[in-house]
Structures are given as structure tokens and as C-alpha cells.
Amino acid sequence: MEHRRLGDSGLAVSEIAYGNWLTHADGAACVAAALDAGVTTFHTAAAWAEGAAEEALGAALAGARRDDLVLCTGVFWPEGAGPNAAGLSRKHLRASLHGSLRRLGTDHVDVYQLLRFDYRTPLDETFLALSDLVRQGKVLYVGTAEWTADQLAQASAAARRFDVPLIANQPHYSMLWRVAEAQVMPVCAREGIGQFASVALAQGVLTGKYRPGHVPPGSRAAAGGEARRSVWPLLMPDLLDRVGLLRGVADDAGLTMAQLALAWALQHDTVASVITGASTPAQVVENAKASGISLDLDVLTRIDQLLGSFVQTDPRLTWSPPATG
Template structure:
């Protein structure tokens, strides 16, 4: 495994991290979480990400249980706050009240004394940014979180927050967690540049486009049984990728991977890691073999001719915008 600094901080995170969105959080999935976390440690992965909103806290419980037998200083743990966690009017957003209450709740569910990286899961237009940043700074002063961060904030929102932090002498944000993969590249327009200027590292999610960039889905064919694409309970996000024009592009990318002796997933992750502003790419896994296969991507550096060949293919779906 290889490691990168999280933005301008001194914290080192593995280039591949293990996330838990849509993967862990039920009794049946605990064994999978335990096995995948064990394999992650074996591969040198030290970064584990979850969120309070993943199955209303069950994702945090699963990750917390899977990590319980490991030395706390050996891993970096992140979770998030923003989305509704109850029916009350204050059970959501980035108000001081919600942040403070949910941090305490996350600590209980995770079974830990502190959270390494605490993400604001989305921007909250109904709460002053200063209120949010002061709450995060207070949690850091209390030792309940070590670094504060944001997720899917725009370049303008990141710049605004950085300016407020400087003016008020608050601890700066450490990271942004955006979606980023071969089909969804909006962060290349402004977010990467502003984040670099302000010292935030990118912890990207969905680097394999919900599994599309594993090559398991074929043009003109129904999603294989047992895959996320075939499961109507969780395929709302992936469904917009299941178009023949997108899958034709995936097939051509798979050919490039094969010529390099790589799995398509490894090619897609190496493509993500070509960006110096990316600190870590979060994978999802339900089987240990997936963790091991994806972790090997850190050993691949794509040469300029390969990167250009990939760009020549991706230009055909440059206007692709999946439903959200």
C-alpha cells in the first residue's frame, strides 16, 4: 500500500480506503464487514469511512464492530453529519445543535473516543457557515474529532469556508469528499484547484461508478443476478449508468486494461490516483477478494500514452450526467 497526506495536514491515509455506503449495516452483512476490514488491514489500508446516515446509524455500528479488535492508533476513521437522523426539525443540517448531538451519537455507535475526520456530508444553505465551522472547531478543541472536512461542496463554498476560518483563526478544513470517476469529473473544473490552494485533499467516493467500472455489466444484456444493478432496492443510482453507450465505452476501457495486464477496476483506480490532489479513493466491497484486487491499483502508474488513449475513449461520453 502507498500513503498520501490528507491535504496539507500531517495525517497519512492509504491511497485506497474502505467505505461503507450501501454495503454494511444489517446483521447479515456484519460478517462481510468483518472479513473486508480484516483483508483491508492485511493489504495495508488504514482509512475507513462511514456516515451516520448510512442506514440510519447501522453503517457506523457495523464499521465500529469490525474495527473493535484493532489498535485505535493503527487506523484513520471518518464519518459524516448533515442528512436527517430523525423526524424533528433540528434532526438534520449543519446547525451547532445537530452537529454536537450527532457527533456524540456517532461516537457511541462507532464505539470510539474520537473521530479522525468528520465530514459535513453536504452544504447547508440554512445554517451560517460560521456557525458550522465554530462547532467543528469546538469539537476539535474537545478532542472528539481530529480534523474537520466537507463532502460535495462546490469550489465557491470551499473558498468561502476557508476565508471564514482564516478570519476567525479557526482550524482549517482538511479534506473534501466528492464523487469522482471516469464519467463524473466535475471536480476537475474548479474544485481541485481551489482545494489545492486552500489545502484540502480529495477523498473521492464512487471511483468505480457504482461497479460499472468493474466490467461486470455488458451492453445489450441484463445486469447479472446478484449484482447491485439487478437489485431494485439499491440500484437507483447505478441505473442511469446502465446505457449501451456508456457500457460500450466501458468495454473499450476493459480492453485497454487487459492489454496492460490489469483488471478494469485497477485501471479506473489508477486513473483516479493520477491526480496529485487526491488523497484517497474509497472503494466499496462485499467480499475480501474485491478489497485485495482494488488495493493492487496503487502499484500502477499510467503512462501518458495510456492516459491519452483513455481520454480519446471518454470524450464520447463527456456529456454524461447520471441522475441524482
């Protein structure tokens, strides 16, 4: 496993990071496989599975040396029914972080991520609260997720005013979804902010497991609720046919389709790490092997030609909903 510096900071993160958005029976085994593969960077969030995701990750990492890990969690989404149980207010940041530290079994978070922009809370209020948490040693670095270029520019200015080490952004970024390239990534490069690329497998579509008219049992598309809703818009027969053609590109490169997709995201010079989840330890091992792979221009060109007009590039597709509660 290779590591990269995150933005202009001195923090080294593993090129492949493990994210436990959901809890499942093999979760602890997946975390163990990640550690064995050299993954040092782990992502979760306070609201995922109503706190159970953080609890599961904390338990799975309990035997690991804390100083060897980069532990990332995030805040924004509702964590209860109260009027202050969501967003990026000073009150919610403090309450959410303390809950996260308790569930994770640690005294600090390495990267505390603001998972969406909060239109209801003044940015200065958010960054003043973060400044306090940084000075208290409970947060080492700060990141954002799915913020627009303008929002990131404002955040960077606020971070300088309040002496907050803002070093990361987490956009959705894949072969199919490149909306961060036009505006977000250039702003981040200017401001010394690195990327945690997420959804690089496009909800599993870029692994090649979906084919026109075929939904594999146990997949996201076969599940219910939010998991199913997130992937179904991508299951267009024409798109799946194009993705299927990527198998030849992966075979020629000696990679699985998942490794090709993860390695593709790592080719961008602002991307420090790609976050991926897994439902089995074997998937973790496969994904980890995408680290250190360099794709030549011919491979990148073939990918662009095959996906063609199915690639989304419009920066307006980066969007943050109003905080609820």
C-alpha cells in the same frame, strides 16, 4: 499499500480507503481483508443504514490499534424525523457526533466530514461548533463532500476564522465523472485541501460487469431501492460498449478494470485517497492492488479517446440539496 498526505496537513491516509455505505453479511470479513491489505483509512456516516453502518464498522475494527487508523465519519443527512435531526446546525453537529462516537466505540474521529452544504445554517455557526469539537479533542480534522468551489472558498475562510483544520473534500470523481476538475480541485489546491475521491468505479460500471442487456445477479442494478436508482442511469448501451473497450487498456497495463479505474483517480495530484466499498473480501484485495500504480500518458490518452463525449465535466453538476427535517 502506499500512503499520501491529505492536503497540506501532516495526516497520512492510505491510497485506497474502505467505505461501508451498506451493511452486509461479509462486512466484517471485508474490513479484515482491508486491514490485511494495509488499508488504514475507513469511511462511514451517521445516517447510513440508520446508524448500523457505523456500528458494524466499529465492531469490525475493535481489534485494530486505534492509533494506526484514520477513521472518518460524516454528518448532514437526516438521522430521525425531528426538525433538528439533519443539516449542519450546532445542535445537530453535537448530537450526531456523539452518536457516531458511541456507535464507533471511539473517543474521537480523525476526519469529520460535512457531507453536503447546508443552505439553511450560517457557515459561521457550523464552524464555531466544529471549533469547539476540535478543542475538545473529539474531532482532529474536518472535511467536506460534494461542495462547490465557491462553497469551499467560503468554508476555508471560515475555517481560518475559527481555527478549524479543514483538510479534505470528498467529490464524486471517476473516469466518467470529472466535474471536480475545472473549479473544485484548483480551489482545494490553493487552500491546502486534499481529495477523498468517491464513486471512482461509477457504481460498479467501470468494473466491466455490466454489459448491454445484461445485469448480473447480486449487483446494484439488480437490487432495489436507492442502490438500483443510482446505477440505472449509467446503463446506456452505448456507454457500456465504450466501457467494455477499456478492458483492452486494462489488459495491456496488467490490471483488472477495477484497478485501472482506481489507479486513474489516483493520478490526479490533489487526490490523496480513493474510497471504495466491496461486497466480498476478494474485491477488497483486488482494489487494494491499485495502490502505487502509475499510468503512463499513452494509457490516459486511450482512456480519454474511448470514453469521449460520455465524460461529464460541467462543474454545475456539483449540487447540495437543502437539509430536511
